[in-house]
Amino acid sequence: MKELFANRVLANDTSDLDEIFKNSVNPENISFAGGFPDSRRFPDADLKQAYQTAIDQQGPAIFQYSATEGPQNLRQKLADRMQSHAGVTATADNIMLTQGGQQAIDLVAKLLLNHGDAMVVEGPTYMGALAAFDTYEPTYYEVPVDQNGMNIRALRKTLQAHPEIKLIYTIPDFHNPTGTTLSAKRRQAMVALANQYDVIILEDSPYRDLRYSGKSVPAIKHYDTEGRVIFISSFSKILSPALRTGWIVADQPIMSELIGLKSAIDVQSPNVTLQAINSYLDQHDIDAHIATINAAYRLKRDAMLAALDRYFPKNITYTRPAGGFFIWVTLPSDIDAKQLLETKVLPQAHVAYVPAACQFASRTVKNGFRLNFTSLDPVTITAGIKRLGALLQANQAVAPALPLKTAIQF
Amino acid sequence: MKELFANRVLANDTSDLDEIFKNSVNPENISFAGGFPDSRRFPDADLKQAYQTAIDQQGPAIFQYSATEGPQNLRQKLADRMQSHAGVTATADNIMLTQGGQQAIDLVAKLLLNHGDAMVVEGPTYMGALAAFDTYEPTYYEVPVDQNGMNIRALRKTLQAHPEIKLIYTIPDFHNPTGTTLSAKRRQAMVALANQYDVIILEDSPYRDLRYSGKSVPAIKHYDTEGRVIFISSFSKILSPALRTGWIVADQPIMSELIGLKSAIDVQSPNVTLQAINSYLDQHDIDAHIATINAAYRLKRDAMLAALDRYFPKNITYTRPAGGFFIWVTLPSDIDAKQLLETKVLPQAHVAYVPAACQFASRTVKNGFRLNFTSLDPVTITAGIKRLGALLQANQAVAPALPLKTAIQF
Numbered sequence: 001m002k003e004l005f006a007n008r009v010l011a012n013d014t015s016d017l018d019e020i021f022k023n024s025v026n027p028e029n030i031s032f033a034g035g036f037p038d039s040r041r042f043p044d045a046d047l048k049q050a051y052q053t054a055i056d057q058q059g060p061a062i063f064q065y066s067a068t069e070g071p072q073n074l075r076q077k078l079a080d081r082m083q084s085h086a087g088v089t090a091t092a093d094n095i096m097l098t099q100g101g102q103q104a105i106d107l108v109a110k111l112l113l114n115h116g117d118a119m120v121v122e123g124p125t126y127m128g129a130l131a132a133f134d135t136y137e138p139t140y141y142e143v144p145v146d147q148n149g150m151n152i153r154a155l156r157k158t159l160q161a162h163p164e165i166k167l168i169y170t171i172p173d174f175h176n177p178t179g180t181t182l183s184a185k186r187r188q189a190m191v192a193l194a195n196q197y198d199v200i201i202l203e204d205s206p207y208r209d210l211r212y213s214g215k216s217v218p219a220i221k222h223y224d225t226e227g228r229v230i231f232i233s234s235f236s237k238i239l240s241p242a243l244r245t246g247w248i249v250a251d252q253p254i255m256s257e258l259i260g261l262k263s264a265i266d267v268q269s270p271n272v273t274l275q276a277i278n279s280y281l282d283q284h285d286i287d288a289h290i291a292t293i294n295a296a297y298r299l300k301r302d303a304m305l306a307a308l309d310r311y312f313p314k315n316i317t318y319t320r321p322a323g324g325f326f327i328w329v330t331l332p333s334d335i336d337a338k339q340l341l342e343t344k345v346l347p348q349a350h351v352a353y354v355p356a357a358c359q360f361a362s363r364t365v366k367n368g369f370r371l372n373f374t375s376l377d378p379v380t381i382t383a384g385i386k387r388l389g390a391l392l393q394a395n396q397a398v399a400p401a402l403p404l405k406t407a408i409q410f
Numbered sequence: 411m412k413e414l415f416a417n418r419v420l421a422n423d424t425s426d427l428d429e430i431f432k433n434s435v436n437p438e439n440i441s442f443a444g445g446f447p448d449s450r451r452f453p454d455a456d457l458k459q460a461y462q463t464a465i466d467q468q469g470p471a472i473f474q475y476s477a478t479e480g481p482q483n484l485r486q487k488l489a490d491r492m493q494s495h496a497g498v499t500a501t502a503d504n505i506m507l508t509q510g511g512q513q514a515i516d517l518v519a520k521l522l523l524n525h526g527d528a529m530v531v532e533g534p535t536y537m538g539a540l541a542a543f544d545t546y547e548p549t550y551y552e553v554p555v556d557q558n559g560m561n562i563r564a565l566r567k568t569l570q571a572h573p574e575i576k577l578i579y580t581i582p583d584f585h586n587p588t589g590t591t592l593s594a595k596r597r598q599a600m601v602a603l604a605n606q607y608d609v610i611i612l613e614d615s616p617y618r619d620l621r622y623s624g625k626s627v628p629a630i631k632h633y634d635t636e637g638r639v640i641f642i643s644s645f646s647k648i649l650s651p652a653l654r655t656g657w658i659v660a661d662q663p664i665m666s667e668l669i670g671l672k673s674a675i676d677v678q679s680p681n682v683t684l685q686a687i688n689s690y691l692d693q694h695d696i697d698a699h700i701a702t703i704n705a706a707y708r709l710k711r712d713a714m715l716a717a718l719d720r721y722f723p724k725n726i727t728y729t730r731p732a733g734g735f736f737i738w739v740t741l742p743s744d745i746d747a748k749q750l751l752e753t754k755v756l757p758q759a760h761v762a763y764v765p766a767a768c769q770f771a772s773r774t775v776k777n778g779f780r781l782n783f784t785s786l787d788p789v790t791i792t793a794g795i796k797r798l799g800a801l802l803q804a805n806q807a808v809a810p811a812l813p814l815k816t817a818i819q820f
Binding site (some may be wrong): 001002003004005006007008009012034036037039040042044047048051052055056059060061062063064065066098099100102103106110111112113114115117128131132134135136166167198199200227228240241242243244245253254257260261263264265266267268269270271272273 | 411412413414415416417418419422444446447449450452454457458461462465466469470471472473474475476508509510512513516520521522523524525527538541542544545576577608609610637638650651652653654655663664667670671673674675676677678679680681682683
C-alpha cells in the first residue's frame with residue numbers, strides 16, 4: 001500500500017514528535033516537553049455561558065453553513081484588536097478565522113510553496129511549523145536566533161545568496177522554542193529586506209499577549225509597507241486550544257487566495273465555535289482574563305529561572321524570556337540532547353524536554369533543548385529542574401573537558 | 411505579489427463557485443444552487459444542551475489540547491455506527507474525526523497525490539472535491555455516471571489504459587450532483603478492480619442516511635478485502651454543517667499517515683465540539699432525528715419531481731433520486747447551461763442552479779445542471795421550477811431543432 005503514498009508522506013518522519021508526546025503524557029515523568037497552557041486557567045464557566053448565549057441569540061441559523069472567512073462580528077473585533085494590541089491597521093476584510101494558528105501556517109505554505117521552493121526559517125523554530133511546511137517539500141535556509149530574535153545580518157546574507165527565496169517564517173514574540181523577542185529595529189530591517197528581495201513574511205505570533213515583563217513591541221506587520229507581511233495568531237494560548245481558533249491578517253491579493261484555499265480544505269471553521277468566541281468577547285474583558293493568566297505564568301517562569309540558576313551547572317546557558325511558554329537551554333557542544341534524554345534524563349531523572357534536533361530544519365544542531373513552564377505548578381517545576389540539574393551535574397563530571405563551543409549563542 | 415504564489419493557486423480559478431454562492435444568497439432569486447440542509451431542521455435546543463452537558467461533565471479539561479484523531483468515546487460510537495448502518499467492521503482505531511467531510515478529502519489527496527499523479531473522478535462529481543484535488547495538481551480521468559452510479563465498464567477500461575492510476579474518488583450514495591446510487595454489484599466490482607490494479611478507493615458518503623425510498627446498500631468499504639477503501643462521512647447533513655465535523659474510516663497503514671497529516675494541518679479538531687456531539691449522541695436518538703429530516707426532505711423531493719414532470723419540456727430529462735440533496739437535469743446537447751443561466755435564467759426567471767461545466771474535471775460537458783431540493787419549502791420549489799420550466803419552454807421554441815444527442819445519458 002505504501003507505494004501509493006505521495007513523496008511528501010514517505011519523506012516525512014514524525015516519530016520524534018510521537019515520542020515526545022508519549023513522554024509528555026506518561027504520568028511517571030515531569031514533562032517540560034509539551035506546549036500546553038495551564039488547564040486550571042481555562043474560563044470554562046464563561047465559555048459554557050458563551051455557547052449558550054450564542055445559540056440562544058441566533059437560533060437554528062447558527063448551525064447552517066456560513067462564510068469561509070468567518071463571521072463579520074468576530075472579524076471586526078479582531079481587526080480592532082490588531083490596531084489596539086499590535087499597532088496593525090486592518091479592517092474585517094483583512095481577517096480570516098482558521099483552525100488554530102496551525103491551519104494558518106498550512107494555508108500560507110499552500111499559497112506560496114511549490115515543491116523545492118526556497119524559504120527561510122529560524123534555527124531553531126516551532127517544530128509543528130516544520131511539520132506543516134515539510135508536506136510542501138520546500139528548500140529550507142536556516143537563519144540563527146539570538147537574544148534579540150532572528151539575526152538580521154545572517155538573514156541579509158541568506159537573501160543575497162539565494163534570491164529565489166519566497167518566504168520568511170518567523171515567530172517574533174516570545175519565540176518558540178527560545179523565548180526571545182525580535183527587537184523593533186530588527187522588525188523594521190526585516191520588512192525592508194522583504195521589500196528589497198520580494199519576499200513574503202509569515203509572522204507567527206501566538207504568544208504576543210503573554211508578556212510577564214518589559215514593554216510590547218509593534219508587530220512586524222505594523223512596519224509593512226507593501227502588503228507582504230501575513231500575521232497569524234490564535235485563541236489557543238489566551239483562551240483555549242480546544243476551540244481550535246486562530247486568525248490570519250493579510251492584505252489583498254493574498255487574503256482572497258487564502259479564502260479560496262481554506263474553502264477547498266474545510267469549507268469554513270465551525271460557526272458555532274466562532275459565535276461562542278464572539279459572545280465571550282462581548283460578555284467578558286479578555287484582557288482582564290489574560291492578565292490573570294500572565295500573573296500565574298510569571299510565577300512559573302520565575303520558578304523555573306530560579307531553579308535553573310540554582311541547580312544547573314554553570315557551563316550550561318539558558319534564555320530569560322520576558323513572556324511566552326518556553327526557555328531554551330544550550331548544552332556544551334559535545335552533548336547530544338536527544339541521546340542524553342533517552343539514555344539518562346528519562347530513565348534516571350524521569351524528566352522530559354524537547355531535544356534540539358527536531359526543532360531545526362537542518363536537524364544538525366543537537367546540543368540544546370526546549371523547556372515549557374506554563375503547564376506545571378511552581379513546586380513541580382522546581383522539583384523537575386532540580387532532578388534534571390543533578391543529572392546534568394553528574395553527567396558533566398564524566399564528560400570530556402572539551403573547550404566550550406556552543407552551536408547556538410545566547 | 412502574485413509571482414510568489416504557488417502553481418496550484420495560479421492554475422485554479424474558483425470564480426465559478428464564487429458566482430454560484432453570490433446567486434444563492436441573493437434574496438431576489440429562488441436558488442437551487444446551494445447544497446444546504448434545511449435550517450429549520452437543526453436540533454438547536456438539543457445541541458445547546460449537549461454543549462452544556464459536555465462542559466459540565468468534563469470541566470476545564472475539555473478546553474485543553476487532546477488527541478489528533480479525536481476522543482475515544484466518539485470514535486467508538488462511530489465505529490459501532492459503521493457496523494450497524496453501513497456493514498463496515500471497524501474499531502475506534504479505524505476512525506479519525508475531521509473538519510467536515512471536506513477536510514477528509516483534502517487529507518486523502520495529501521496522502522496520495524504527487525503533482526501529476528493519476529486519479530479517477532466521476533463525471534460529473536462534487537465540485538468541492540475537485541477544488542480540493544486541484545490543489546494537488548493531479549491528472550484526472552473522468553468516468554461517466556449513469557442511473558446505477560459510476561459506469562464500471564468504463565472504469566475498467568480506464569484502469570486498463572492507465573495503470574498509473576492511484577485513486578478512485580466516488581460518491582456512491584445519492585451522488586452529488588446526480589442523486590444516483592451505485593448498485594451493490596458495482597460496488598463489489600469496483601473493489602475487485604481496485605485490488606487488481608492496486609488502487610485506493612475514496613468512498614465519500616455524506617448523504618448515506620438520507621434515504622427517502624428503496625433499500626440501503628452496504629458501503630463499498632463493506633466489500634473491502636485489502637484495506638484499500640477509505641470511507642468518509644459527516645455530521646453536516648444529518649446534524650449541522652456548522653459543527654464542521656466529519657470522520658474517516660481507514661485501515662493501517664493509511665490511518666496512521668492520515669493522523670500525522672492532520673496533526674501538521676490543524677493539530678486536531680475542536681475537542682469541545684466533538685464532546686458536544688458525543689453528548690448529543692448519548693442523550694438523543696440521532697436516527698429518530700434523521701427520520702424527521704427524511705420525512706421533510708421526501709416531501710421536498712416529491713414536490714420538485716412533480717413540478718419537473720409538470721413544467722419542464724419533454725425533451726429535457728432528469729434523475730429521480732431515492733435520497734440525498736440533488737436532482738440532475740440533462741438539457742439537449744446544444745444548450746450550454748452556464749450561458750443559459752447567465753443570459754436568461756437568472757435575469758429573466760430569477761432562478762439559480764449549478765451549471766454542468768464546473769462539476770466535470772474535464773470542464774467539457776455543458777448541457778446539464780444540478781438542482782438542490784432540501785433548503786427550500788415545497789411551495790417555493792414548485793414556484794421556482796415552474797418559472798424555470800416556462801423559461802426552458804420559451805427558450806426551446808427558438809432553439810435550432812437539432813437531433814437530441816445528450817452528452818450524459820440517464
